[in-house]
Amino acid sequence: MALITAVPAKVRVYGEEKDMAEVNFLCVHRKLRSKRLAPVLIKEITRRVNHTGVFQAVYTAGVKLPGSVASCRYYHRTLEARKLVEIGFTRLAPRMTMARMQKLYKLPAEPNTKGLRPMTPEDVPAAHKLVVKYLEKFQLAVVFSEDEFAHWLLPRKGVVSSFVRMDADGVITDFCSYYHLHSSVLGNPKHNTLNAAYSFYNVAKTVSLTALMKDCLTLAKNEGMDVFNALNLMENDNFLEELKFGMGDGNLQYYVYNWFCPTMQHNDVGLVLL
Numbered sequence: 640m641a642l643i644t645a646v647p648a649k650v651r652v653y654g655e656e657k658d659m660a661e662v663n664f665l666c667v668h669r670k671l672r673s674k675r676l677a678p679v680l681i682k683e684i685t686r687r688v689n690h691t692g693v694f695q696a697v698y699t700a701g702v703k704l705p706g707s708v709a710s711c712r713y714y715h716r717t718l719e720a721r722k723l724v725e726i727g728f729t730r731l732a733p734r735m736t737m738a739r740m741q742k743l744y745k746l747p748a749e750p751n752t753k754g755l756r757p758m759t760p761e762d763v764p765a766a767h768k769l770v771v772k773y774l775e776k777f778q779l780a781v782v783f784s785e786d787e788f789a790h791w792l793l794p795r796k797g798v799v800s801s802f803v804r805m806d807a808d809g810v811i812t813d814f815c816s817y818y819h820l821h822s823s824v825l826g827n828p829k830h831n832t833l834n835a836a837y838s839f840y841n842v843a844k845t846v847s848l849t850a851l852m853k854d855c856l857t858l859a860k861n862e863g864m865d866v867f868n869a870l871n872l873m874e875n876d877n878f879l880e881e882l883k884f885g886m887g888d889g890n891l892q893y894y895v896y897n898w899f900c901p902t903m904q905h906n907d908v909g910l911v912l913l
């Protein structure tokens with residue numbers, strides 16, 4: 640009837656690392672909405688987390704609550720134009736035909752970056768090193784242990800996809816990933832599910848971030864995704880326009896519970912929650 644989750648995570652905010660809880664997946668059954676059940680769930684999970692000696696938490700919400708630390712925006716990149724128009728996720732712009740729209744969003748059949756391949760358990764130590772080092776740039780970021788990195792980012796069919804490129808010395812130089820989150824399409828005669836990929840963690844060292852993300856779009860499309868979503872956090876501003884992402888209509892607010900600090904810009908955020 641209702642759900643809330645919390646998992647442990649080491650989080651760095653403005654140079655200070657703390658053991659926190661990542662709180663996510665708050666949901667109340669439609670029939671039980673507006674009865675103040677959400678605050679009951681929040682209070683109970685806070686009590687249980689406190690019981691483990693942890694007093695800070697990080698969470699995101701579409702709604703604006705007091706004390707947000709950053710505000711990010713979702714962008715959407717069309718992969719399957721016809722389907723997105725048929726389900727009303729997007730529409731044909733004035734003077735645009737379906738054929739022209741499909742041409743506009745056409746991607747190469749295969750990624751351009753040579754050697755980009757799915758991450759394997761053997762890649763984890765080197766990929767972990769690359770991503771953790773990269774995340775040091777940001778003011779709000781998760782500090783993954785190697786085990787946590789493997790748990791969150793090793794490919795799992797229908798859950799998460801991640802790809803690496805390795806140089807001749809066995810060093811991972813580039814990494815890209817997305818998680819899968821599908822939505823039900825209601826009342827459409829032709830389609831039941833919208834297959835969406837969400838940008839997760841990406842690091843580009845031997846190619847530009849834009850080139851790597853173009854490959855990521857191609858890989859997502861080849862896996863059957865209809866749309867690729869990304870927040871404007873980390874360095875994503877660099878590729879959103881060039882790769883033809885359109886701005887979404889919602890913001891995602893970031894919160895750090897029981898922690899006082901200044902607000903930050905969206906590109907200072909280096910944390911993506913599922």
Ligand SMILES: CC(C)(COP(=O)(O)OP(=O)(O)OC[C@H]1O[C@@H](n2cnc3c(N)ncnc32)[C@H](O)[C@@H]1OP(=O)(O)O)[C@@H](O)C(=O)NCCC(=O)NCCS
Nearest residue numbers: 665666667668671672673674675676677678699700701702
């Ligand atoms: C979000 C959801 C759980 C809220 O439940 P609800 O029945 O509408 O609200 P309740 O009566 O239980 O509680 C209202 C209180 O919860 C707060 N609240 C609502 N959404 C919240 C959120 N995402 N995070 C934290 N608090 C939230 C409200 O601010 C309000 O508190 P206030 O009066 O002190 O401001 C419910 O709408 C839902 O399940 N939505 C679909 C899933 C979803 O959007 N989850 C949130 C993802 S961030």
